[in-house]
Structures are given as C-alpha cells and as structure tokens.
Amino acid sequence: MAKQGEGVGIQVVPPTKTWKRHIWDTLDKDPKERRFLLKLDLLLLTFGCLGFFTKFLNQTNLTNAFVSGMREDLNMVNNELNYAMTAFTVGFILGEIPSNILLTRVRPSIYIPALQVVWTSLTLCAAGVTNTTGLYVLRFLIAGVAEAGYYPGLQYMIGSWYRKDEIAKRACILNASGSAAMLFSGFLMAAVTNLGGRGGLPGWKWLFIMDGVISMPIALASFYFLPDMPETTGTRFFTADEIELAKTRMVLEGRKLRAPFTVAKVKKVLTSWHIWLLSLYYIFISGTSGTPIFPQFLKYHVNPKFTVQQINLYPSGLFAIQIVSALVYAWISDTVLNGRRWPILFFGATVNVITFASLAGWDIPEGWKWACYYLAGQHVGLSGIAFTWANEICSGDTEERAIVLATMNTMVNVVASWLPLIVWQQVEAPRYRKGFITATSMGAVCLIIIPLIKILQDKETAK
Known part of the structure; x- marks a missing residue:
C-alpha cells in the first residue's frame, strides 16, 4: 500500500525488500523513485565527490610537497610544517559553523561552487610562495575562507535529500572520494617530479599548479550541475513531480524544513546532548587526522633508505x-545491520586502540608496524557513518542538524590546532611516542561514548 506524506500530494511506494538492496538501495524501489534517485546521485553525489576530491587533493599536497623539496627550499627545519598545518586548522575552526549556518539561507548551487573557485585560486597562488610566512597565510585563507564549509555542507545536503537506508552509503562514498584524492596525490607528486626545473620551478610548485588545473573545471561545472535543497531546487534537471517526491520523502523521514533562527532555537541546540556528545566522539575518533605519521616514518627510515618517489x-x-573501509562500513551498516550505526563505530574504535597501542610500543615486528600504519586509515572510513548518525539523530530540526554537523568538524579542528604541537611534533618523528599513546587513549574513550549516545538516542526514540 502506498504511503503519503502530510500535505504533499506525491505518493512514495514502500520498497519490497529483496537481495538487490545489498548491492544498491534503489534496485528494489518503485521505478519513479529509482529514476529520481539516479538523477540525484548523478548530480549531488557525483559533483559533491568530485569537489571533495579536489578539496582533499589540495589539503594533502602540503605533505607531499614538504617531503619532495619544499622543506629544503623554504628552510622548514624545525616545526614549520606543524605551524602550516595549524594555520590551516585555525582557518577551519573560524569558518565551519558560520559557513553551515549560511548554507541554510543561501542557495547551495551557488555557494558551494563559489567555495571551490576560491580555494582553487588560492592553491594556484601557493606555487609562488617564497617563504613560510606566505605559506601560513595562504593555508589559513584556503581553509577559513573556502574549504571549511565544504565537507559539513555536503553532509548537510546529503541529509536533506536521502532516506535512512540510503544516507550512509552516500556519506561514505563522499569520504572515499577524499581518500581517493590522497591516493592520487602521491602518484601526482611522483609524476610532477619529472617537471622539476621546467619554467624555473621545482617539482613541488608544479604540484600546486596541477592541483589548480584539475580543480577549476570541476568548480565551474558545479555551478550548473549541483542542485539546491528539495524545497528550493529548480526544474532544470528534476520534474515538478520529482521535486514533490523529494519533499514527501523527507516528510516521511521526519526531516524538518528550514525555520527561522531564534534565541530559543539556539538555546535548545546548545543545551542538547546532541552537539556535545557527537562532537566529543568525533574528536576522539580523529586522533591522528591531518598528521603525516606514515610519510614521516618512511622519510626517516634507514634500512632501506626510501626515495622521494617511494615516500x-x-x-x-x-x-x-x-x-x-568507508565502503564496507557503509554497506554493512545500511544492509546487514539494517541502519544501525553504533556497532560499526564501536568496532572501528576497537581497531584504533589495537593499532595505536602497538605503535606506541614501537619495538614490534617490522611487518606488524607497517600493518598498523595501514590499518590506522580505517578510522577515516568511520567519518561518513558518524555524520550519518548525526543526521539521523538531529533529523527533527534542520538548523540544529546544520550546526551539529559543522560543530563536529570544527571541534576536531580545534583540537587539531594545538594537539599536534604537543604530541605530534615534527622533531619527534618517526617515533611519536606521546602521539601514539594519546591516540590509543582517545580510542578507548570512544568505547565509552558510543554506547552512551546509543542509550540516549533510544530514550528519545521511546518518547
């Protein structure tokens, strides 16, 4: 029997759940809804992922440039890399929450591509830096003016279009595109090494130029292809019936439309456990975010000594x-676990504790040490699940949802602005004893926070 959203005239036919949903969630849905979701994926998911790819390509290029000649050219012999990363992080801190609040009032199809154009232009400027001061300023502007609002903004948009059985896969695919950028950046740096000396520029400067060349066409295309919210998007790509279908889906999912910001609303957001516990969890699961511990391990490895290309x-x-990990976690959470998020997050936190505790011990077999460096990457796969859970917990208030998503990312960067200067100091590479012990402890705290969030969520649901 068809369901119908309140006040909306388009019916949503409940899917007949079959094995096909384990492959992709649209395969067992009504043909009209399937066509709508295909369009939405091609627009929002494709261009969101392409933009996130270029964002992470830019974000990662600093570390690749550092180990590929920037350190020597800019005389970064102490903790200058930490300072450059901190400048970037401080920009994120100042920009994320205001950006997501603004996104609830400005058309995303204009706002988000504009951010892409700004950070691409500033990345091209990085090819001209001649000292660390210029590098710090550019990294601050790239983050604070442009990149800060992109990831929480895209997660907010995903939560504004997709339903419970669809959202985790899209959120994690978005995350995977960022990891793909980091994967690609290493190969790109190895390739542009051959351009070193061309035009009088070293290879690491060519890396920034190539990042800009890749990013700008995607940014400009996003102005045309990226949709707005269901209640504000136009009919360029969606029919009127499909827009009404999108609105109905969100009504059935319990996602509220935009409402005015009031003092009472802000007070409600700040006094809820949502913003505090979700942000606290995200801080502790991201103990090594932005810290180039593996490249530093390779750079200081003695037997054998690795080349720049190998690093x-x-x-x-x-x-x-x-x-x-992002894709596997998403599929398991959406299908095998029927939309439950906490078991995946609990498992990931356990893996964090094991890997970082092993690295804290340091005197472990070389093979297991390499395995721990690689396995440490699985915590990034948890990010999409964490934001999916936050989207679902805060589905009853769209402004709260926007603020909580931005605050989660902001608080990670607040901690990342000072924690690396204490426990991940460049001069302590590659041993990082304090850093690995800290990361182990943070993973252990997550094993307490996750069940607490689940208990509180169940109490709210019961009401």
Whole structure:
C-alpha cells in the first residue's frame, strides 16, 4: 500500500525488500523513485565527490610537497610544517559553523561552487610562495575562507535529500572520494617530479599548479550541475513531480524544513546532548587526522633508505584502506545491520586502540608496524557513518542538524590546532611516542561514548 506524506500530494511506494538492496538501495524501489534517485546521485553525489576530491587533493599536497623539496627550499627545519598545518586548522575552526549556518539561507548551487573557485585560486597562488610566512597565510585563507564549509555542507545536503537506508552509503562514498584524492596525490607528486626545473620551478610548485588545473573545471561545472535543497531546487534537471517526491520523502523521514533562527532555537541546540556528545566522539575518533605519521616514518627510515618517489607512493596503501573501509562500513551498516550505526563505530574504535597501542610500543615486528600504519586509515572510513548518525539523530530540526554537523568538524579542528604541537611534533618523528599513546587513549574513550549516545538516542526514540 502506498504511503503519503502530510500535505504533499506525491505518493512514495514502500520498497519490497529483496537481495538487490545489498548491492544498491534503489534496485528494489518503485521505478519513479529509482529514476529520481539516479538523477540525484548523478548530480549531488557525483559533483559533491568530485569537489571533495579536489578539496582533499589540495589539503594533502602540503605533505607531499614538504617531503619532495619544499622543506629544503623554504628552510622548514624545525616545526614549520606543524605551524602550516595549524594555520590551516585555525582557518577551519573560524569558518565551519558560520559557513553551515549560511548554507541554510543561501542557495547551495551557488555557494558551494563559489567555495571551490576560491580555494582553487588560492592553491594556484601557493606555487609562488617564497617563504613560510606566505605559506601560513595562504593555508589559513584556503581553509577559513573556502574549504571549511565544504565537507559539513555536503553532509548537510546529503541529509536533506536521502532516506535512512540510503544516507550512509552516500556519506561514505563522499569520504572515499577524499581518500581517493590522497591516493592520487602521491602518484601526482611522483609524476610532477619529472617537471622539476621546467619554467624555473621545482617539482613541488608544479604540484600546486596541477592541483589548480584539475580543480577549476570541476568548480565551474558545479555551478550548473549541483542542485539546491528539495524545497528550493529548480526544474532544470528534476520534474515538478520529482521535486514533490523529494519533499514527501523527507516528510516521511521526519526531516524538518528550514525555520527561522531564534534565541530559543539556539538555546535548545546548545543545551542538547546532541552537539556535545557527537562532537566529543568525533574528536576522539580523529586522533591522528591531518598528521603525516606514515610519510614521516618512511622519510626517516634507514634500512632501506626510501626515495622521494617511494615516500610519496607507499602511503597510497593507507588511502586504499580508507576507501575500502568507508565502503564496507557503509554497506554493512545500511544492509546487514539494517541502519544501525553504533556497532560499526564501536568496532572501528576497537581497531584504533589495537593499532595505536602497538605503535606506541614501537619495538614490534617490522611487518606488524607497517600493518598498523595501514590499518590506522580505517578510522577515516568511520567519518561518513558518524555524520550519518548525526543526521539521523538531529533529523527533527534542520538548523540544529546544520550546526551539529559543522560543530563536529570544527571541534576536531580545534583540537587539531594545538594537539599536534604537543604530541605530534615534527622533531619527534618517526617515533611519536606521546602521539601514539594519546591516540590509543582517545580510542578507548570512544568505547565509552558510543554506547552512551546509543542509550540516549533510544530514550528519545521511546518518547
């Protein structure tokens, strides 16, 4: 029997669940809904992933450039890499929450591609830096003015279009595109090494130029292809019936439309456990985010001594682990676990504890040490599941959802702005004893927070 959303005249036919949903969630749905979701995936998911790919390509290129000649050319012999990463992080902190709030009021089809154009232009400028001060300023502007709003903004959009059995896969595919960028960046750096000296520029500067060349066409195309929200999108790609279908789907999912920001709403958001516990979990599961521990291990490895190309290429396996874990976690969560998120997050936290505890011990077999470096990448695969869970927990208030998603990412960057300067210091590479002990402890805290969130969510659901 067909269901119908309140106040909306388009019916949504409940799918007959078959084995096909384990392959892709649209295969057992009504043909009209399937066509709509195909269009949505081609627009929002494709161009969202392409944009996120270029964002992470830009974000990763600093580490690749550092181990490929920038360190020597800019005399980065102390903790300058940490300072450049901190400048980037501080930009994120200042930009994320205002950006996501603005996204609830501005058309995403204009706002998000504009962010892409800005960070691409600034990345091209990075090819001209001659000192660390210029590098710090550019990294701050790239993050604070442009990149800060992209990831939480895309997760907010995914939560505004997709239903419970669809959202985790899309959120994790988005994450996987970022890992694919990091995978590609190593190969790109190895390739542009051959351009070193062309036009009087070293290879690491050519890396920034190639990033810009790849990113700008995607940014410009996004102005045309990226949709807005269901209640504001036009009929360029969707029919009027499909737009009504999109609205009905969100009504059935319990996702509220936009409402005015009021003092009472802000107070409600700030006094809810949602924003505090979800942000706290995301901080502790991201203990090594942005820290180039594996490339540093390779750079300082003595027997054998690795070349620049090997230092850029060997971490590619880490990014492959990130991609695979993101996809596997999403499919298991959506299908095998029937939409439950906490078991996957609990499992991932357990893996974190094991891998970082092993690296903290350090005097372990060389093969297991390499395995731990690679397995540490699985925590990135948890990010999409964490944001999916947050989208679902906050589905009853779209402004809260936007603020919570941005706050989760912001608080990670708040911690990342000072924690690496204490426990992940460049001068302590590759041993990082304090860092690995800290990451182990953070994983252990997650094993307490995850069940607590589940208990509180169940209480809300029972009401």
